[in-house]
Amino acid sequence: MKIGIYPGCSLTGSARDYNESVFALAEAFDIDFVQIPDWNCCGATAAHNLNKELSLALPARILALAEKHGLDEIVVPCAACYSRLVVTQHELKKNPELKNRVCEVLNMDYRGTSAILNVIEWIDKYIIPKLDGKISNPFSHKVACYYGCLLVRPDKVLRYDRAEDPQTMDIVMSKIGATTVEYPFKTECCGAGFSVSNTDIVSKLSGKIIEDAEHRGAEAIIVACPMCHSNLDMRRNDINKYWGRKFNIPVVFITQAIGLAVGLPASKVGLKRHFVEVNIS
Amino acid sequence: MARIGVFVCHCGENISATVDCGKVAGAIGELKHVAYSTEYKYMCSDPGQNLIKEAIKEHNLTGIVVSACSPRMHEPTFRKACAEGGLNPYLCEMANLREHCSWVHDKNELTTEKAIDIVRTQVEKVKLNSALQPIRVPVTKTALVIGGGIAGIQSALDIANTGHKVIMVERSPSIGGHMSQLSETFPTLDCSQCILTPRMVEVAQHPNITLYTYAEVESVEGFIGNFKVRIRKKAKSLDEKACTGCGLCTTKCPQKKIPNEFEQGMGMRPAIYVPFPQAVPNRPVIDREHCTYYIKGKCKICEIVCPTKAIRFDQEDEILELEIGAIVAATGFDIKHSDFFPEYGYGKYKDVIDGLQFERLASASGPTNGSILRPSDGQVPKNIVFIACAGSRDPAKGIAYCSKICCMYTAKHAMLYKHKVHDGKAHVFYMDIRSGGKNYEEFVRRAIEEDHVNYVRGRVSTIYERDGKLIVKGVDTLLGAQPVEVVADMVVLATAGVANQGAEDLAQKLHISYDSHKFFAEAHPKLKPVETNTAGIFLAGACQNPKDIPDSVSQASGAAVKVAALFSQSELTREPLVAVVNRAAPPLYSTCVACGMCISVCPYQAIDTEEFKTRDGKVVKKAARINEGLCQGCGTCVALCRSKSIDLHGYSNNQVYAEVVALLNEF
Secondary structure (H helix, E strand, O other), X not given: OEEEXXXXXXXXXXXXXXXXXXXXXXXXXXXXXXXXXXXXXXXHHHHHHHOHHHHHHHXXXXXXXXXXXXXXXXXXXXXXXXXXXXXXXXXXXXOHHXXXXXXXXXXXXXXXXXXXXXHHHHHHHHHHHHOOOOOOOOOOOEEEEOOOOOOOOOHHHHOOOOOOOOOHHXXXXXXXXXXXXXXXXXXXXXXXXXXXXXXXXXXXXXHHHHHHHHHOOOOEEEEOOHHHHHHHHHOHHHHHHHHOOOXXXXXXXXXXXXXXXXXXXXXXXXXXXXXXXXXXX | OOOEEEEEXXXXXXXXXXXXXXHHHHHHHOOOOEEEEEEEOOOOOHHHHHHHHHXXXXXXXXXXXXXXXXXXXXXXXXXXXXXXXXXXXXXXXXXXXXXXXXXXXXXXXXXXXXXXXXXHHHHHHHHOOOOOOOEEEEOOOEEEEEOOOHHHHHHHHHXXXXXXXXXXXXXXXXXXXXXXXXXXXXXXXXXXXXXXXXXXXXXXXXXXXXXXXXXXXXXXXXXXXXXXXXXXXXXOOEOOOOOOOXXXXXXXXXXOOEEOOXXXXXXXXXXXXXXXXXXXXXXXXXXXXXXXXXXHOOOOHHHXXXXXXXXXXXXXXXXXEEEEOEEEEOOOEEEOXXXXXXXXXXXXXXXXXXXXXXXXXXXXXXXXXXXXXOOOOOOOXXXXXXXXXXXOOEHHHOEOOOOOOHHHHHHHHHHHHHXXXXXXXXXXXXXXXXXXXXXXXHXXXXXXXXXOOEEEEOOEEEEEEEOOEEEEEEEEHHHXXXXXXXXXXXXXXXXXXXXXXXXXXXXXXXXXXXXXXXXXXXXXXXXXXXXXXXXXXXXXXXXXXXXXXXXXXHHHHHHHHHHHHHHOOXXXXXXXXXXXXXXXXXXXXXXXXXXXXXXXXXXXXXEEEEEEEOOOOXXXXXXXXXXXXXXXXXXXXXXXXXXXXXXXXXXXXXXXXXXXXXXXXXX
């Protein structure tokens, strides 16, 4: 089974832990990932703030490459990359003129035929059906599933999960033995890119997300986005300083949790790379 | 020899701005058989009409073409002028130069040429017009009022008081509608039940009103003055004549855990029940969906305890066939419930309730006997938040319109809360306060100034529960979009008013139009607000759009007057533009071969078969026959007739061919 994967910048940099867990999981379930050859930046936040054509052309090139290499399905673990790719496919489908213009700019053929899967969709389709008998170490913890913004929004484009109070991560976590808490902060803003330019905003917003999860008795926050993870985990010291408290709750990628449940060692799924110690297993 | 008069209207500048009216009149005047051609600024005005009348006499005209606007607006005006000029009104045709030409084209030569072409076709058509006589049909002087809420009640009483018979159909077991659920009413705070229940009793006792509750309209056929309506009386499982309304059965019924619709699910009711103590009629019905006997085949406790042996388990639905002259649709509205709002918890928080639920909490006859207690634990909420505009004015939710009543009832709710919980704090989040209406603005000011309700201008983004409290996160746009967080004990959503369940289905049965929100459509938004596009069917109350009680009652009386005006005539005249099957002298009788195709396609069931018999009773010929009272002139049968035996008065095949040929021939 050959599935394309688009790692984007995060998974090769600040989210190597996420990357390791995704690949470890693929290996454990005999999934053959093909990294899209010669992939480029998805444009992230910068491109669509500056130039619409550029913001569509960058993801379109990635998708065109996937098509060229016969990849009918590509997994995009980073929620921001996922959003850019899906939005591009949507916009170009809606507007054939724009599509022709983008093809001209790229000097490539883009048809929009590759299916784009976020990490939960990938888990749902390829991991969950094969889970039977594989869980050697059930993840029996109370967890708060934090979806962030880009995994479920904009609702009209993604049509993935419900935009308010989404459920897909909760369902996956319950299948590996976790109990999920009723958590109203599932899609609250973590501060996103302010992580770099105005850390105080992140300290305030991410702090609320962490505080409520702890308050509801969660032992871990489960995420599926490198940006959410870096704000909740890497910025923990700033958050603690801002709030004048010490939050200990670890932040775990959903792929790491599944990895642990199927018996992969903590080091194999990148758990040793976290800033906040993950003392659950 | 035809002598046609042509009158070209400028319609102010509506036509003359892009069409050279003088040139049109001049060119048409050159045509053969056109005896007179002129232009005028406003043909529909009094001098314009006089122009027509005088020209008919002076030029001895045999037909006229008024080249003006769409016939929808002024055809009756010009036909009347024609008749007053001494010419049969059906010898008048209209060429639509406004909607079909001047409004949709720029000013140039081609536009004027097109106008000339349009007039030419009508000149050719009118030459073939024949003088027609209006059809007279009798009027059945009985009105049907659908819906027993305050609008239906008002309409029924007003019609009945003019001396005409009224049949009222209500689908629930009692009349009263939403108004019977309300605690107090704005802007006077008088008790809703106290002003409504006397009206309900009046309906039940009025000699001219026949009331069918637990009944629905099954089908509607016919036309103004002559509707045939089938009503399904659902089985109440009760002999209403034997029942005394003692209520013993309702207290002994072992099934007591059915959510009470009247209490908006905040109380329970048995399977045999009267919806509320003041119900009219005050007789129970058995809810067969939940009754133990109908589910499991045994129980019958109600039958055992009934002192008058009134229970009838084997009763069946009954279909009534009624002759009706006019119909008032007063089927009311519904509201969105709290589960419509994902951001407010999809209805999973017990203490986030809707406006009607609050009405029941505040009502002396409600589940808490009028004490404001929150549903989750029965405690008095000390901090309460009201959200006006929950769903309304929110295109993202699919409801772009204002529900109109929420601003006022939210002010009332906050006021009632403050009157009952003196140490409580009430907050209202609002977009705008829309309090247009007599004494309405004063009422809202009272809530703010005398009862100290905290009004916050801004919307609420989310509500969530934490440690048994509801955290309401919103924004105060008057304080520079500052985020506001209220820790509340209870939240009341003024949810959007929406079309009632089954509205679309009923509109289709009545053949009336409805808008994209399934509210019934009026014939004209300003000048015909109580009429529908179907003659003889009128609207009252919130089935048209959300309305408060005064507006519903006013409109209901308006609808009643329309019905009374209709019933003041002994017969109605109808346009004679109907289809006819040709007839000829024996032995042909008709070119129709009675194949029956037209019978099966007629949407109005207006066609049957006529038999021609010899003196000794032998059938020698069969042919289709069209009932001119039922025919609406749609022309479906004409298009389908294989032997070309059917023609439509006013739009005969020859007339239509003449129009086409006129267009094909170069001018």
